[in-house]
Amino acid sequence: MTPLGTKKRTGESCPESGVWKVDSLYDSTTAPIARGNIFPPYKGNAVTWILSRYA
Template sequence: MKQPIGTTAKTGEKCPESGVWQVTTAPTTTAPIAKTNVMPPYQNKAVTWRLKSYA
C-alpha cells in the first residue's frame, strides 16, 4: 500500500515511499528518493522531507 502524498520523513530515516520529495523549509529543493534509502541532509543540515509525487 502506497504512502499518501504529503507523507513526511526526516533526514536519517528510511524513505517510506519512492517518489519526488521536497524539503519543507526554505531554501527548498526536490529530489527523487527510492523506498528504503536513507533520507539525505540538505545543505549539510537535517531537514524534513515531504512526498510531492510518486515515482
C-alpha cells in the same frame, strides 16, 4: 501506498519511491528518493522531507 504529503526526517528510511521536497519556506529543492534509501541532509543540515509526487 504512502499518502502524498507524508513527512520524514533526515536519517529515516524512505517508505515510498517518489519525488520528495524539502519542507522550507525559503527553498523548494526536490529530490528523487527510492524506497528503502535513507533521507539525506540538505546543505549540511537535518531537514524534513515531504512526499510531493509518486515515481
